[in-house]
Amino acid sequence: MTSPIISLRDVRYRYPDGNAAIDGLDLDIEQGEAVAIVGPNGAGKSTLLHLIAGLIPVSDGKLTIDGKEIDKRSVDRPNELEWLRRKLGIIFQDSDVALFNSTVWNDVVFGPLHMGLPVEEVRARGNRALERLGISHLRDRAPYRLSGGEKRKVSIASVLSIEPEILLFDEPTADLDPRSRRMVVDLLKSMTAEGKTVIVATHDVNAVPDFADRIIVLKRRVLASGDVRTILSDEDLLSASELDVPEVARLFRVLSSIGYVTDELPFCIDEAVDQIRKRSDRVHVHSNVPERPMTESKP
Amino acid sequence: MFERLLSQVTKVIRQSLEMETISRRDGVLQRLDPRFVFILLLSLVVISVLLRNPLSMFLMIVLSLILAALSKVPLGWYLKRVWLFVPLFSVAILVPSMTNLVTAGHAFGPSIHLFGSTLYLTKEGLAYAAAFTLRVGAAVSLSILMVATIGWSRLMAALAQLRFPPSFVIILDMTYRYIHLLLDTVANMFMARKSRMVGRPSKAEIREIGGSSVTNLFNKSYRMSENVYQAMLSRGYTGKPRVMSDLRASKVDAVFTIAVISFAVVVLVFDWSGSSTALHNLVAYLGVGSW
Numbered sequence: 179m180t181s182p183i184i185s186l187r188d189v190r191y192r193y194p195d196g197n198a199a200i201d202g203l204d205l206d207i208e209q210g211e212a213v214a215i216v217g218p219n220g221a222g223k224s225t226l227l228h229l230i231a232g233l234i235p236v237s238d239g240k241l242t243i244d245g246k247e248i249d250k251r252s253v254d255r256p257n258e259l260e261w262l263r264r265k266l267g268i269i270f271q272d273s274d275v276a277l278f279n280s281t282v283w284n285d286v287v288f289g290p291l292h293m294g295l296p297v298e299e300v301r302a303r304g305n306r307a308l309e310r311l312g313i314s315h316l317r318d319r320a321p322y323r324l325s326g327g328e329k330r331k332v333s334i335a336s337v338l339s340i341e342p343e344i345l346l347f348d349e350p351t352a353d354l355d356p357r358s359r360r361m362v363v364d365l366l367k368s369m370t371a372e373g374k375t376v377i378v379a380t381h382d383v384n385a386v387p388d389f390a391d392r393i394i395v396l397k398r399r400v401l402a403s404g405d406v407r408t409i410l411s412d413e414d415l416l417s418a419s420e421l422d423v424p425e426v427a428r429l430f431r432v433l434s435s436i437g438y439v440t441d442e443l444p445f446c447i448d449e450a451v452d453q454i455r456k457r458s459d460r461v462h463v464h465s466n467v468p469e470r471p472m473t474e475s476k477p
Numbered sequence: 478m479f480e481r482l483l484s485q486v487t488k489v490i491r492q493s494l495e496m497e498t499i500s501r502r503d504g505v506l507q508r509l510d511p512r513f514v515f516i517l518l519l520s521l522v523v524i525s526v527l528l529r530n531p532l533s534m535f536l537m538i539v540l541s542l543i544l545a546a547l548s549k550v551p552l553g554w555y556l557k558r559v560w561l562f563v564p565l566f567s568v569a570i571l572v573p574s575m576t577n578l579v580t581a582g583h584a585f586g587p588s589i590h591l592f593g594s595t596l597y598l599t600k601e602g603l604a605y606a607a608a609f610t611l612r613v614g615a616a617v618s619l620s621i622l623m624v625a626t627i628g629w630s631r632l633m634a635a636l637a638q639l640r641f642p643p644s645f646v647i648i649l650d651m652t653y654r655y656i657h658l659l660l661d662t663v664a665n666m667f668m669a670r671k672s673r674m675v676g677r678p679s680k681a682e683i684r685e686i687g688g689s690s691v692t693n694l695f696n697k698s699y700r701m702s703e704n705v706y707q708a709m710l711s712r713g714y715t716g717k718p719r720v721m722s723d724l725r726a727s728k729v730d731a732v733f734t735i736a737v738i739s740f741a742v743v744v745l746v747f748d749w750s751g752s753s754t755a756l757h758n759l760v761a762y763l764g765v766g767s768w
Contacts, residue, residue: 233707233710259715263712263713270704274658275704275705275707276708277654278654278708279650279654280629280633284630284650284720284721287721288709288714289712289713291721292712292713300721318630320497320630320654320657321654322654322657322658323497336712340712
């Protein structure tokens with residue numbers, strides 16, 4: 179069995195005023211895993227991401243990234259810090275925080291440039307990141323003139339240009355219009371498909387089943403960890419964590435109460451379509467009525 | 478109070494948008510390499526400040542207008558921005574200098590008797606005020622032309638490639654970027670407060686609202702500065718800023734810049750030689766006098 183790429187053992191973090199944000203947290207994340215961290219406000223989700231990113235030091239306990247321990251002294255070891263920055267990228271919730279240059283291009287190349295990469299490589303990475311997000315046309319625009327969705331895309335591109343192995347997203351779908359939200363969820367899925375380790379702190383339980391292999395419920399420590407179905411089926415846990423099931427699941431619960439029963443409760447659109455198909459097949463076989471092909475209605 | 482503040486914020490944002498729009502036009506200065514435009518206009522500003530004769534200053538103003546016209550800067554907008562502000566500013570600080578209290582000389586117009594002394598405008602004082610106003614006007618005209626035609630991001634790229642210290646460039650760049658965010662935040666804050674208020678607040682309430690808003694804004698700014706620094710650290714910043722610039726200059730850039738600076742140097746030489754006849758001849762030769 180391979181060792182986890184991220185490991186936290188009895189990790190604690192206290193704010194300067196002494197209050198505990200993270201209190202005795204144990205967690206292992208495997209390479210290539212897509213993990214959603216959920217929990218109520220103040221559960222320590224953002225703090226956990228900042229700890230993993232080495233932006234704030236652990237007060238107690240042990241944090242290792244790919245076998246290397248990250249502690250207070252890591253800040254004073256430039257080689258270790260540079261290794262960590264290349265290994266891991268964090269996308270902040272507030273895009274205005276992440277976009278601190280006067281043009282999109284300067285923001286996108288900031289990471290590779292400060293990692294001391296050759297200029298040609300910096301340029302190539304910047305262009306690749308812009309193309310991947312489909313925002314090459316924004317290259318010379320000022321970040322403060324962009325829409326919320328565009329800002330989010332640029333802030334993601336500015337981290338993708340580093341080409342990190344581990345990606346940390348803090349509330350990536352918050353405050354986005356439906357189309358931009360879809361784009362972000364698709365991007366998370368594609369990152370996972372590429373084998374990157376993706377860790378997402380989110381309130382958006384509707385998006386979680388679309389990309390996550392595992393859900394971690396956090397409330398200063400790990401309350402529960404398991405696959406999406408196990409966690410989202412545990413009503414007591416969700417209630418204790420001030421969370422709700424995805425809207426698709428809520429809909430199917432209502433449908434179930436009026437007699438539309440499916441084999442399993444679906445948690446995302448794809449699962450819902452599967453369940454509807456299965457049920458439809460069963461009904462047709464049972465009633466011996468041939469399935470009518472779906473046609474688009476014409477105006 | 479809120480209306481005035483909101484309209485001021487909107488005005489600043491609109492002006493910045495106007496500048497960005499002008500910097501994207503297909504004009505002469507916009508087509509030049511921004512490093513050359515920066516050097517050209519900075520040289521002209523320095524030369525304008527060194528001039529003594531109002532006629533040479535007038536020539537520099539005409540030169541700035543020609544450059545503005547060639548760069549497709551709307552002249553109405555340009556003249557309004559310079560000549561509404563400069564005379565007001567100059568008069569405000571030059572009133573004492575126009576009188577015999579500061580500048581002795583020949584009386585101009587009626588005199589006033591105050592507390593046993595006579596106060597009057599002097600011809601020498603007025604000439605000094607006129608020269609000062611023209612000098613400031615020329616310098617401001619050229620500075621506005623610099624910001625309007627280069628555009629902020631290209632100006633920063635130019636400074637970076639001209640070997641200005643990277644920390645200076647980054648701080649300037651971030652200041653400009655976050656001023657916009659600050660203005661947005663201020664506008665939103667006051668809009669939100671306005672939406673929950675009925676009637677006109679008293680002076681005491683205005684003071685209270687102003688105080689709490691400043692505190693709130695300071696806290697937000699402080700928190701944001703911490704977060705921005707963390708975002709920089711997370712992308713490899715280690716305290717040594719680096720900037721990248723892709724600017725490429727051509728011979729045309731150099732020739733145009735040298736030609737315009739040479740003209741300004743000729744004006745400066747004539748000005749310093751004290752030969753007003755030569756300056757008049759230069760003006761007549763250029764046909765500027767017929768304007």
